[in-house]
Amino acid sequence: MLPFTRVSVIGLGLIGSSVARAVRAAMPTVRLTGHDASPEVRAAAVGLKLCDDVADSAGAAVIDADLVILCVPVGQIGAVAAELAADLPDGVVVTDVGSCKGSVSRALAEALPGVAVVPAHPVAGTERSGPEAGFATLFRGRWCILTPTSASPPWAVERVSAFWRELGAQVECMDPDHHDRVLAVTSHLPHLIAYTIVGTASDLEEVTRSEVIKYSAGGFRDFTRIAASDPVMWRDVFLSNREAVLDMLGRFSEDLSALSRAIRWGDGDALEELFTRTRAVRRSVVEQGQDDDGQDFGRSHP
Amino acid sequence: MLPFTRVSVIGLGLIGSSVARAVRAAMPTVRLTGHDASPEVRAAAVGLKLCDDVADSAGAAVIDADLVILCVPVGQIGAVAAELAADLPDGVVVTDVGSCKGSVSRALAEALPGVAVVPAHPVAGTERSGPEAGFATLFRGRWCILTPTSASPPWAVERVSAFWRELGAQVECMDPDHHDRVLAVTSHLPHLIAYTIVGTASDLEEVTRSEVIKYSAGGFRDFTRIAASDPVMWRDVFLSNREAVLDMLGRFSEDLSALSRAIRWGDGDALEELFTRTRAVRRSVVEQGQDDDGQDFGRSHP
Numbered sequence: 001m002l003p004f005t006r007v008s009v010i011g012l013g014l015i016g017s018s019v020a021r022a023v024r025a026a027m028p029t030v031r032l033t034g035h036d037a038s039p040e041v042r043a044a045a046v047g048l049k050l051c052d053d054v055a056d057s058a059g060a061a062v063i064d065a066d067l068v069i070l071c072v073p074v075g076q077i078g079a080v081a082a083e084l085a086a087d088l089p090d091g092v093v094v095t096d097v098g099s100c101k102g103s104v105s106r107a108l109a110e111a112l113p114g115v116a117v118v119p120a121h122p123v124a125g126t127e128r129s130g131p132e133a134g135f136a137t138l139f140r141g142r143w144c145i146l147t148p149t150s151a152s153p154p155w156a157v158e159r160v161s162a163f164w165r166e167l168g169a170q171v172e173c174m175d176p177d178h179h180d181r182v183l184a185v186t187s188h189l190p191h192l193i194a195y196t197i198v199g200t201a202s203d204l205e206e207v208t209r210s211e212v213i214k215y216s217a218g219g220f221r222d223f224t225r226i227a228a229s230d231p232v233m234w235r236d237v238f239l240s241n242r243e244a245v246l247d248m249l250g251r252f253s254e255d256l257s258a259l260s261r262a263i264r265w266g267d268g269d270a271l272e273e274l275f276t277r278t279r280a281v282r283r284s285v286v287e288q289g290q291d292d293d294g295q296d297f298g299r300s301h302p
Numbered sequence: 303m304l305p306f307t308r309v310s311v312i313g314l315g316l317i318g319s320s321v322a323r324a325v326r327a328a329m330p331t332v333r334l335t336g337h338d339a340s341p342e343v344r345a346a347a348v349g350l351k352l353c354d355d356v357a358d359s360a361g362a363a364v365i366d367a368d369l370v371i372l373c374v375p376v377g378q379i380g381a382v383a384a385e386l387a388a389d390l391p392d393g394v395v396v397t398d399v400g401s402c403k404g405s406v407s408r409a410l411a412e413a414l415p416g417v418a419v420v421p422a423h424p425v426a427g428t429e430r431s432g433p434e435a436g437f438a439t440l441f442r443g444r445w446c447i448l449t450p451t452s453a454s455p456p457w458a459v460e461r462v463s464a465f466w467r468e469l470g471a472q473v474e475c476m477d478p479d480h481h482d483r484v485l486a487v488t489s490h491l492p493h494l495i496a497y498t499i500v501g502t503a504s505d506l507e508e509v510t511r512s513e514v515i516k517y518s519a520g521g522f523r524d525f526t527r528i529a530a531s532d533p534v535m536w537r538d539v540f541l542s543n544r545e546a547v548l549d550m551l552g553r554f555s556e557d558l559s560a561l562s563r564a565i566r567w568g569d570g571d572a573l574e575e576l577f578t579r580t581r582a583v584r585r586s587v588v589e590q591g592q593d594d595d596g597q598d599f600g601r602s603h604p
Contacts, residue, residue, distance in 0.1 A: 099520075123517045123519050123520045124519055125520070126597045126598040127584065127597070127598065128597050133597065135603065137603040137604065138603060140603065140604070142519050143516055143517055143519075145517070172516075178508075181508060181509055182509050182513050182514075182517055183517065183520060185502070185503050185506060185509055185514065185522070186503070186513075186514055186517040186518050186520045186521065186522040187517070187520025187521045187522065188520075188521075189499065190499065190520070190521035190522050190524065190525055191521050192558075192561065193495055193499060193558070194521070194580075195561070195576055195577055195580050196554060196557050196558045196561055197491065197492065197495060197554055198580040198583050198584075199557055199576050199579065199580055200487070200491075200550075200553050200554045200557045201487050201488070201583075202579065202580070202583060203553075203557075204487060204553075206480075206483060207483055207484050207487055209583075209586075211484050211488075212484075212487065212488055212583075213583070213586045213587050213590050213592060214445055214474075214590065214592065215425045215445055215447070215484055215485065215488040215489070216488050216587050216592045216593070217425050217426055217444050217445075217592050217593070218401075218425045218427070218485060218488045218489025218490075218492070219488065219489045219490075219492035219493050219496070219528055220487070220488040220489065220492050221587050221592055221593045222492065222524055222527070222528060223492055224580070224583050224584040224587050224593070225524070225584060225593070225598075225599065226521055226524060227577070227580035227581070227583065227584065228580065228581045228583075228584035228585075229577075231573075231574050231577035231578045231581065232574060234573070234577055235570050235573040235574045235577060236570075238565045238573055239565065239568055239570055239573070242565055242566065242568075245565060246562060246565060246566060248502070249558070249562055251502050251505075251506070252498060252499055252502045253555070253558065255498050255501055255502045255505075256494075256495070256498045256551070256555065259494065259497070259498055260548060260551055263540045263541065263544055263547060263548060264544065264548060266541055266544075268537050268538075268541055271533075271536070271537040271540055271541075272533045272534060272537045274497055274501050275497055275529070275531075275533035275536055275537060276533045277501065277504065278496075278497050278500040278501055278504070278526070278529035278530070279529070279530045279533065281500050281503075281504060281511075281514075281515070281526050281529065281530075282429065282500075282526040282527060282529065282530035283530075284511075284515045285515050285518050285523050285526050288515050288516065290515060290516065290518045290519050290523055291518070291519070291523045291526070291527070291601075292601050292602060295428045295429070295430050295435065296428040296429065296527075297527060297599040297600070297601060298599070298600065298601060298602065299593075299594050299599060299600060300594060300600065301437065301439040301440060301442065
């Protein structure tokens with residue numbers, strides 16, 4: 001028994017196209033309909049055969065769906081939901097993949113009164129964007145967090161959970177505000193810091209851009225990968241999860257000041273103690289299957 | 303013609319053991335002698351057959367060398383050089399692999415008056431430590447920066463350059479102070495930030511350690527890799543390159559404050575402009591061969 005049989009994916013970028021590919025791989029009998037606001041992306045989706053059908057409007061894409069997944073930047077979710085609201089069939093479940101859940105829950109509740117809504121966030125992605133970048137195994141072994149509200153019907157929550165498990169994800173339910181604080185530290189703050197340091201390095205006068213790139217293997221290159229993530233998606237994330245991000249940033253800045261002080265005063269013991277403690281966190285990440293065991297991310301050293 | 307025929311590696315951790323393996327692979331007729339202050343590491347080096355001979359003291363390791371490479375934490379380079387100074391044969395060249403060059407140049411000049419010294423820094427490494435972690439291809443395609451002083455004989459600079467090219471590296475000469483400012487931004491600051499954020503995330507009360515690890519695929523896991531780097535090596539780097547690190551940290555903090563302000567006031571255009579600009583830096587890093595072209599560092603998604 002499949003949790004859904006007629007799935008519509010709205011937004012066919014990295015995540016939406018990965019959902020479509022993963023559905024094809026895991027549930028080949030599901031009828032897949034897609035839509036993207038961009039005519040170029042729609043044409044690419046047709047060329048890639050991502051879906052059985054690519055519709056020209058969001059409304060046309062959902063008229064006979066039993067699951068609608070909104071895979072657009074979080075700042076657009078409310079508007080896109082409002083645009084397709086009138087075309088939603090009875091009994092449909094609407095979900096999303098947005099990285100912030102408080103603002104998205106409120107936007108969906110307002111745009112879709114009376115509809116079975118189950119906000120969700122698969123914690124997975126890469127630095128690439130667009131329909132070509134997606135792949136079917138993106139969600140495998142990753143966590144998908146559901147943030148049902150009091151208005152989310154339990155049967156819909158159960159079916160959205162089953163859907164993500166079919167795609168290879170592990171599922172957990174969480175309060176939307178707690179989600180936003182957890183992700184502020186495990187995802188939003190890391191991106192903010194990576195964007196900042198890449199900007200700082202680009203703006204130096206005495207160290208040239210060319211030197212920054214040549215000697216990036218000393219650590220900097222890791223940050224450039226994260227700082228290559230989709231600009232519009234991340235703009236929306238920071239604006240939508242403003243308070244939690246600013247709070248985590250404040251804590252980070254305090255800790256950075258303390259470390260800066262330890263360096264200035266030559267407190268080697270404090271540095272070594274922190275650097276030993278952080279090493280254990282890496283071990284846990286690998287042990288719990290959230291990163292490859294290979295040295296240096298398994299980068300090739302041919 | 304080999305640049306050197308009797309090479310001594312002092313310090314057999316990740317970098318020293320990689321140098322030994324790379325010499326074996328590229329110049330199999332070179333006689334390799336090794337030493338490490340730790341008896342356990344010496345025993346491991348014997349077991350791994352890293353060198354033709356593993357000596358019990360630094361002095362015994364260098365008595366008939368024509369190249370001595372110091373692969374110890376930068377805070378120990380002066381003391382180790384002083385320890386083996388009396389045993390250095392005539393005509394030997396002494397070099398190192400330390401991540402800071404101003405302090406190292408001064409320490410080597412003081413410990414080894416009259417000796418041909420060519421400070422060097424191969425910009426390569428991984429998060430692992432110890433003799434088991436090394437591998438022969440670590441330096442391939444990476445840059446090795448030489449920072450000769452006015453006392454470094456040109457013939458010695460030429461031969462150390464040739465040595466690193468044999469190991470697959472590209473070589474560039476630079477003023478030691480400029481090196482320290484370049485590396486402060488491409489290597490030291492990224493490590494400092496990674497250590498800090500992993501510490502910040504570990505210390506939260508409302509978000510558990512277990513949640514931080516489970517949802518680390520949102521970006522945080524990349525920072526945990528860097529923050530797993532050798533604690534003693536990095537303690538020494540920050541203490542030895544204090545001024546340049548604190549200066550770069552100051553610039554980074556200013557930029558972070560500006561971004562924080564843009565988030566607080568909802569200035570989406572400023573965010574999107576920065577995030578678009580940083581994307582181009584990643585492209586250059588990949589184009590110039592300083593990182594793999596694969597999506598997500600080429601991580602496996604089986």
